[in-house]
Amino acid sequence: MLIKLEKIEKVYEIGAVQVPALRGIHLNVDKNEYIAIMGPSGSGKSTLMNIIGCLDTPSGGEYLLNQHNVSTMDDDQLAEIRNREIGFVFQTFNLLPRATALHNVELPMIYNGTASALRRQMAEEALEKVGLADRMHHKPNELSGGQRQRVAIARALVNRPSIILADEPTGNLDSRTGDEIMEIFEGLHEQGNTIILVTHEEYIAEHSNRIIRLRDGLIERDESVH
Amino acid sequence: MRILIYMWEGIRIAYDALRSYKMRSILTTLGIVIGVTTVITIVALIQGLNGAFSKEISSIGTDTVYIQKFPWVMKEDDWLKYRNRPNLTLEESDQIRAASRLAIAVAPQIGTARTVKFEEKSVEQVIITGTTADYLLTSNANPEYGRFFSENDVNTNRRVCVLGYEVADKLFGQSDPLGRRITIGGRKFRVIGVLDKKGSFFGWNMDVLAIIPIGAFRSAFGAQRRSIEIEVKLASPDQIEEAEYELTGLMRHIRKLTPGKENNFAINKQSMLLDTYNQLTGTLWAVAIGVGAISLLVGGIGIMNILLVSVTERTREIGIRKALGARKSDILWQFLIEAMMICALGVLIGILLAVGIAKLVAATTPVPAAITWWVAILGLFFVVAIGLFFGIYPASKAARLNPIEALRYE
Numbered sequence: 001m002l003i004k005l006e007k008i009e010k011v012y013e014i015g016a017v018q019v020p021a022l023r024g025i026h027l028n029v030d031k032n033e034y035i036a037i038m039g040p041s042g043s044g045k046s047t048l049m050n051i052i053g054c055l056d057t058p059s060g061g062e063y064l065l066n067q068h069n070v071s072t073m074d075d076d077q078l079a080e081i082r083n084r085e086i087g088f089v090f091q092t093f094n095l096l097p098r099a100t101a102l103h104n105v106e107l108p109m110i111y112n113g114t115a116s117a118l119r120r121q122m123a124e125e126a127l128e129k130v131g132l133a134d135r136m137h138h139k140p141n142e143l144s145g146g147q148r149q150r151v152a153i154a155r156a157l158v159n160r161p162s163i164i165l166a167d168e169p170t171g172n173l174d175s176r177t178g179d180e181i182m183e184i185f186e187g188l189h190e191q192g193n194t195i196i197l198v199t200h201e202e203y204i205a206e207h208s209n210r211i212i213r214l215r216d217g218l219i220e221r222d223e224s225v226h
Numbered sequence: 227m228r229i230l231i232y233m234w235e236g237i238r239i240a241y242d243a244l245r246s247y248k249m250r251s252i253l254t255t256l257g258i259v260i261g262v263t264t265v266i267t268i269v270a271l272i273q274g275l276n277g278a279f280s281k282e283i284s285s286i287g288t289d290t291v292y293i294q295k296f297p298w299v300m301k302e303d304d305w306l307k308y309r310n311r312p313n314l315t316l317e318e319s320d321q322i323r324a325a326s327r328l329a330i331a332v333a334p335q336i337g338t339a340r341t342v343k344f345e346e347k348s349v350e351q352v353i354i355t356g357t358t359a360d361y362l363l364t365s366n367a368n369p370e371y372g373r374f375f376s377e378n379d380v381n382t383n384r385r386v387c388v389l390g391y392e393v394a395d396k397l398f399g400q401s402d403p404l405g406r407r408i409t410i411g412g413r414k415f416r417v418i419g420v421l422d423k424k425g426s427f428f429g430w431n432m433d434v435l436a437i438i439p440i441g442a443f444r445s446a447f448g449a450q451r452r453s454i455e456i457e458v459k460l461a462s463p464d465q466i467e468e469a470e471y472e473l474t475g476l477m478r479h480i481r482k483l484t485p486g487k488e489n490n491f492a493i494n495k496q497s498m499l500l501d502t503y504n505q506l507t508g509t510l511w512a513v514a515i516g517v518g519a520i521s522l523l524v525g526g527i528g529i530m531n532i533l534l535v536s537v538t539e540r541t542r543e544i545g546i547r548k549a550l551g552a553r554k555s556d557i558l559w560q561f562l563i564e565a566m567m568i569c570a571l572g573v574l575i576g577i578l579l580a581v582g583i584a585k586l587v588a589a590t591t592p593v594p595a596a597i598t599w600w601v602a603i604l605g606l607f608f609v610v611a612i613g614l615f616f617g618i619y620p621a622s623k624a625a626r627l628n629p630i631e632a633l634r635y636e
Contacts, residue, residue, distance in 0.1 A: 055549060055629050076553045083551020094546045094633065098242050110235045111551040113228030155550070 002066060002162055002194055003029035003052065009060035010047050010217075021047040023217035024061070029196070031162075034189045036197045036205035039214035046167075048214065049198045053086050053165045054078045066162050083112050087156030091168035093148040095140040101127060101151045102136040108159045126154035130184060146177035153184055157193075164188065167198045182207050232556050236563035243536065243564060244571065254532045255572030257525025258612075261518045262576025262605050263583070268514035269601045270584045272507050274594040279503055282427055286496045288463040290364060293322070293456040293473060297492035299502050311490040312481070313453035316440060321480050322456060323360070328469045331363035331459040334440055338447055340411030342389075342436055344397040352393055353435040354410060356443025364459040367437065372404045372419030375439055379418075383441035388419040392433035410436055413446040466495055522609065526616035529568050533561055533620035544624050545632025558625040565617025569609045577602050 010022040021044045029035060039045040050056040051063060054070055057078070063070045065085055073081065087108075088094075095104045105123040114122070127136050130150040140148050149169060156164050166185065170178030186207060189195050197208055205211050206225060213221040244251045296308050319334035326332065336356045342349045361367055362374040367388070375386050387410065394403050394417075403417045415438060424432035438446075440454075460469050470493050477491050537544070544557055577597075584595040 050630055053549075055633075076555075079548065079551050079553040082549060088549050090633070094542070094549070096543055096546060098246060107547070108550045110232055111547075111553070111556060113231050116231070116234075 001028055001064075002031045002033075003027065004064040005052075005061065006063075007061040008048075008051060008058045008063060010044070010051065010056070011059045020217055022051070022058070025217075025219060027212070027219065027222075029163075029194065031194055032189070032192050033210060034185075034195045034197075034208045035210045035212060036199055036208035037212050037214065038198075038200060038202075038205050039220075040200070042216075043214040044217040045198055045214050049165065049167055049196075052163070052196060053088060054082045079111075083108055083159065085162040087159065087161040087164045089149070089152050089156050089164065089166035089169045091171040093140070093145075093152045093172070095148055095151055095155075097140055100137050100139055101132060101143065101154075104140070104151055105155045105158050108155060112159065122158055123154070126158040127151070129157065130154045144177075145173050146180055149173060149177075149181050150184065153181070153188075157188070162194060164193055164195045165198075166195065168200070169197070170199075170201070170204055178204070232559065233563065236560045237567070239560055240564035240567040244567060250532065251568060251571065252575075254528050254568055255525070255575060257521050257523075257528050258569055258572025258609055259525075259576045259579065261521030261525055262573050262609065263579040264521065265514045265518040266577060266580035266597065266601055266605060267583045267595070268510055268517075270580065270595040270597050271587070271593060272510050272514075273598050274584075274588070274596050275507065277596070278592075278594055283496060283499055283503075286499070287459070288466070288496050289460045290496070291458050291460070291466065291469055291473065292494040293458065293477065294492050294494055295453040295455075298494045298498050308492075313451070314456060314491060316444075316454060318477070318480055319454065319456045322458070322473065322476055325476050326458065326469075326472060328460050328465050328472055329458045330461050331360040333357050333360040333364040333457045333459075334454045335361070335457060336440060336443055336452060336454045338411075338443075340447070342393055342397065342408055342410050344403075344406060344408045347397050349393050349396050349434065351434070352390075352410070354443070354447070355435060355437045356440040356447075357437060358440055360459075361437065361457075364457040367421055369419030370422040372417070374419055375437075380439040380441060383439060383445060385413065385415045385442050385446075386418045386439065387415040388421060388437045389417055390421050390433040390435040391423040392431065393436060394420040410438070411447060415442075466497070470495070522612055525569075525572065526612045529565055529613060530616040530620060532568070533565055533617055534623070536564070537561065537620050537624040540624075541627065541632050541635040544627050545629050545635065548627070548629035549633060554625040557627075558621045561621035561624050562614060562617045565621070566610045566613040569613035570606065573602075573606045573609045577605070 005025050005027040008022055008025040009020070012019045012021055025048060037045050037048060047056070051058050054065070057073070058071050061071065065081065068081060070078070070081060096107070102120070102123050105126050106119045109119040109122065124136065127133060130153050132147060132150050132154065135143060135147060140151070143151065169185070170181055173181060182204065185195055185197070197204070199205050208225060210222070210224050212219055293314060295311050295314055296305065300308070316334050319332060323329065323332035334357060338354050339351050340354050342352045358380045359375060359377045367374060369388055370391070372388070374388055375384070379386055387408070389403065397403065397408065398406070403420060406417050407414050408417060409415070426432060458469065458473060460466065473493055474489065478489065481490065483490070547557065581597055584597050587593055587595045
């Protein structure tokens with residue numbers, strides 16, 4: 001079991017009002033699953049994704065990631081878990097604008113102390129995998145949207161994380177480029193990676209093997225796709 | 227290893243940031259630049275002055291005291307107070323010479339400026355000093371050739387003179403001046419010696435002088451209404467204080483001053499000039515420290531300000547880095563390194579400017595200014611510490627950012 005969520009709750013305090021975002025989520029994810037999380041806005045899917053991504057901690061319940069109890073970790077421990085276990089792909093790419101593609105991909109390895117020669121080699125390999133061998137020394141503003149997202153995927157892959165967590169990865173791309181990106185995810189899944197995708201597009205979600213639908217902070221439906 | 231890797235990353239980020247905002251970075255360093263330039267320049271001037279001053283002052287022996295009407299160092303109104311003091315006389319000098327136990331030589335001196343002529347050639351504004359044979363000892367006035375005048379020359383008021391190097395050179399050139407008759411202020415004197423080259427003392431050319439016996443001086447130029455000064459040489463510099471005490475006692479005795487009456491003469495010594503000089507440079511130090519401290523404070527606040535702007539501008543970047551595994555301390559150091567690099571940049575610019583100013587001063591004025599590298603290096607460490615101090619608030623603000631909110635920041 002890669003991910004085990006037990007009765008996960010998250011309550012936001014806005015002034016004196018307590019707003020429940022998650023109201024007891026149970027979820028198990030095995031290695032090499034390809035999951036899509038769906039739901040209307042306000043359903044809690046962003047909150048769930050932040051918790052799975054260890055960017056946030058739950059108010060209640062227990063989260064085991066790769067046998068680590070993440071729910072009780074402090075900020076620095078969470079940073080280390082994010083670095084080792086999670087590869088993020090964001091809707092807005094979130095690359096460093098002043099750094100080259102290569103340096104962007106090297107970033108996660110800087111924070112786990114990989115020596116620079118090895119770092120460079122691994123970053124180059126990751127960029128080759130997403131088909132950007134000839135764009136390594138370009139900065140994000142010299143790349144198209146699709147190319148930027150590929151850099152972000154290379155960056156997510158490079159530390160060999162347990163999960164690749166993609167938040168609306170095609171949201172800022174035209175449909176043809178979006179399809180290309182989804183093909184990359186499919187390839188990654190075939191190579192044995194675990195992928196969790198957050199999306200509100202049905203046709204994107206259909207790329208996955210399992211769709212989890214959220215509503216009002218609870219899992220409404222959890223279904224396999226064939 | 228890990229620490230080196232993200233320190234290097236920090237330096238790289240800071241370098242990128244400084245390069246991307248060149249103008250802003252340079253303006254930010256301005257306070258630091260001004261502070262560093264001021265301090266290093268003033269220290270360079272002080273060091274230069276120290277060197278020059280100790281060279282100049284060494285011609286006043288540390289084993290010599292001067293009995294004079296006025297002290298060397300006076301406050302504004304002192305001159306009015308002291309001008310009614312009785313003049314020092316040749317007789318007093320003789321009495322001191324006879325009675326002093328510590329003095330090895332006592333030379334009364336009186337001076338004026340006259341034109342010195344030989345045949346068609348003349349030198350104007352020559353310092354004419356009337357003194358005794360003891361001057362040879364008190365002033366190290368060993369003639370380069372010829373001889374100094376003897377006690378006999380002095381006692382018989384013989385019209386002989388010893389010329390300074392430059393006067394002899396201008397009047398006689400290559401020919402032998404010894405035995406020649408020259409006129410000093412219209413009176414005839416015979417040259418018996420020429421002094422070796424002395425150089426200058428606080429801009430005063432000590433080679434344009436003629437020394438004659440004090441009695442001859444009085445009869446030639448009159449001296450009844452002017453005060454002489456008495457130069458007293460001791461066996462060793464250690465005796466200065468003892469001698470000051472002895473000479474004060476002797477003078478009071480000679481002048482029959484009853485207890486309770488103030489001294490109506492002054493005992494001068496080299497250390498008085500040194501004390502005054504040290505006061506002067508003390509003021510310079512205070513200015514350096516004051517200006518330095520204020521501009522470093524202003525510079526530090528400027529750096530804090532620009533870093534706060536930088537943290538806000540790069541909120542999203544901080545979010546990305548945190549999502550990818552940067553810990554609080556990684557982000558903290560990133561901004562601290564940036565602060566220190568801005569400071570280091572300021573110090574480097576400041577040092578370059580100070581070197582330029584020092585060179586300019588040395589080239590255009592007689593004040594030698596020497597950059598002392600320990601000051602520059604000390605400055606670098608100090609200012610980097612300032613960067614740390616003023617950087618810590620913006621840096622910890624950045625480190626504490628919530629990654630989710632930072633990622634959402636537009």
